[in-house]
Amino acid sequence: AQKITQTQPGMFVQEKEAVTLDCTYDTSDQSYGLFWYKQPSSGEMIFLIYQGSYDEQNATEGRYSLNFQKARKSANLVISASQLGDSAMYFCAMREGQTGGFKTIFGAGTRLFVKA
Amino acid sequence: GAGVSQSPSNKVTEKGKDVELRCDPISGHTALYWYRQSLGQGLEFLIYFQGNSAPDKSGLPSDRFSAERTGGSVSTLTIQRTQQEDSAVYLCASSLQGTLSGNTIYFGEGSWLTVV
Numbered sequence: 001a002q003k004i005t006q007t008q009p010g011m012f013v014q015e016k017e018a019v020t021l022d023c024t025y026d027t028s029d030q031s032y033g034l035f036w037y038k039q040p041s042s043g044e045m046i047f048l049i050y051q052g053s054y055d056e057q058n059a060t061e062g063r064y065s066l067n068f069q070k071a072r073k074s075a076n077l078v079i080s081a082s083q084l085g086d087s088a089m090y091f092c093a094m095r096e097g098q099t100g101g102f103k104t105i106f107g108a109g110t111r112l113f114v115k116a
Numbered sequence: 117g118a119g120v121s122q123s124p125s126n127k128v129t130e131k132g133k134d135v136e137l138r139c140d141p142i143s144g145h146t147a148l149y150w151y152r153q154s155l156g157q158g159l160e161f162l163i164y165f166q167g168n169s170a171p172d173k174s175g176l177p178s179d180r181f182s183a184e185r186t187g188g189s190v191s192t193l194t195i196q197r198t199q200q201e202d203s204a205v206y207l208c209a210s211s212l213q214g215t216l217s218g219n220t221i222y223f224g225e226g227s228w229l230t231v232v
Contacts, residue, residue, distance in 0.1 A: 033219075035220065035221075037223075043205065043225065043226060044223070044225060045207065045209075045223035047220050047221075047222070050220060091158065091159065095219075095221075101164070101171055101172045102147075102164075102166070102171075103149070103161060103164040103172050104149060104161075104164075104209075104211075104221055105161050106151070106158055106159040106161070107158060108157070108158035109157075109158045
């Protein structure tokens with residue numbers, strides 16, 4: 001069963017506007033972590049933001065924020081004031097707790113295109 | 117080392133040959149992951165090591181794939197009798213103790229494998 005679901009294969013956003021990339025997850029663990037990574041065309045994987053399952057506040061890192069809705073099991077990434085350099089592939093990931101063997105699994109990704 | 121180091125960065129091999137891919141994780145990181153990424157696709161989990169043991173080998177696609185880790189550091193992913201569908205980027209990642217959900221995983225630059 002798919003544990004991380006990213007339903008948007010591709011997204012377009014106008015430069016300077018905000019964009020939300022969707023991510024839903026499935027786990028029976030109470031303790032888990034959620035991550036977002038960016039992969040530009042160069043291929044490197046860049047860590048963006050982390051949210052712990054017990055964190056009450058939504059995580060923020062500069063222009064990135066994670067809209068964590070635990071009951072809905074969603075962890076959407078919001079990028080504010082999009083820049084051309086934000087064009088890349090974005091992956092949502094989850095590290096499960098003991099039930100899931102502590103491994104980290106990734107969604108299929110969303111390709112973001114920022115238009116000038 | 118300063119980051120996760122992978123070698124070779126590029127490998128072209130003939131169908132049927134064996135290949136070995138090496139990963140040197142960040143010093144002190146006890147958790148080590150191997151993922152596979154086909155062109156334009158998401159990250160496919162292969163195997164996860166905590167120290168020298170592999171609690172989760174569920175992602176290995178066939179018995180032609182094996183991995184080991186010695187001394188709690190360097191890991192080798194071996195693909196025997198390579199097939200054209202094995203062509204992909206093989207990404208290695210490491211993190212501090214894998215049992216803590218908040219530990220970010222850091223990626224190497226990948227080994228690009230082409231089977232001709």
